[in-house]
Amino acid sequence: MTTVPAIELRTFTILDTVRGDLLDVYADVRAPLLHLPNYAVTAFGERLDRHGAEPGFTAVLAYSDGQPVGFVYGNTLRHGDRYWQRISPEPAKKYTERPAVALKEGGVRPAWRKTGTARRIHDALLARRDEPYVTLMVNRAAGDGKVHALYKSWGYEDIGQSQPSPASPVLTVMIRASR
Template structure:
């Protein structure tokens, strides 16, 4: 990893002011996958809009000057949330008895990968949460397994699988304490 660049992290609870920035970074970060239905910018935009209306929404964006270079966003999920309902096997009550933070998406522009920006965004997201656990879903095949391995190195453990939609790949559900 190279030395972390000087960036500014900004937090947003209102998506309307930064929606375009998130979509721009997403389009570059997921460029190799944009031809598939689940990863198209339109499909992502629909998910982003839906997630931003859910309780506890927070987006953290990284900026180099005024240029967005990365983002993460998520919200709070509770027992009975469709996030948990789609998971197999069913999650342990240890995770669902109290609300958890769900990190729904994280993305970094290609030129900024390997610089520590993703970890800084991730950690800023967690620092703002009061839930005891954070969960995310990852396509284990993404980046030939490098993304899954990265999340493992950040302390996440796999607890099951989910296929959020018919066009989505089967994803591994991972969890870790927020602190």
């Protein structure tokens, strides 16, 4: 990891105040995949609007010189949430019986990768959460497997697979304790 550049972390609980910045960073982060239906900016915008209306929505963005360079956002999952219902095999009750936080999307602009920015954003979001577990879904092919390996190095473990929509690839579901 290189020296961590100066960034300002900002937390948002209302989507409207940060939607444009999220779309801008997303488009840069996913640029090589934007031609695929699931990764198109319009598809992301639709997911973002749905997620932003869900309970416990929180986004953390990193800014450098006033420009957004990375983000993560998530929301609260409750027992019986459709997120849990789409996972195969069925997750252990210890994960689903109490609220958990789901990291729905995140990314860091290419110039900011390998600077520790992603971890700082991730940890800042979790520092504000009370849920005992945090879960996410990752495309194992992302970054030639490097994204999955990064999450494993942060303490996440694989618990199953999910395909959230017909246009989505099959994703690996990961979980860990929030703290």
